[in-house]
Amino acid sequence: MNSSALTLMVVTMLTVTSITLYFFWLVLKTPPKQEPDSYVDNDDELR
Numbered sequence: 001m002n003s004s005a006l007t008l009m010v011v012t013m014l015t016v017t018s019i020t021l022y023f024f025w026l027v028l029k030t031p032p033k034q035e036p037d038s039y040v041d042n043d044d045e046l047r
Helices: 003-029
Strands: none
Touching: none
């Protein structure tokens, strides 16, 4: 493998790894959405 191929492979691997880590970090830091509580919403209704 010549040096240009090795350089391209390393740059590509670093790019893909950094993008993956960035989006993984976004998923970890995003607060969870508030979902409506079905029990609280149905308290006023007759069963």
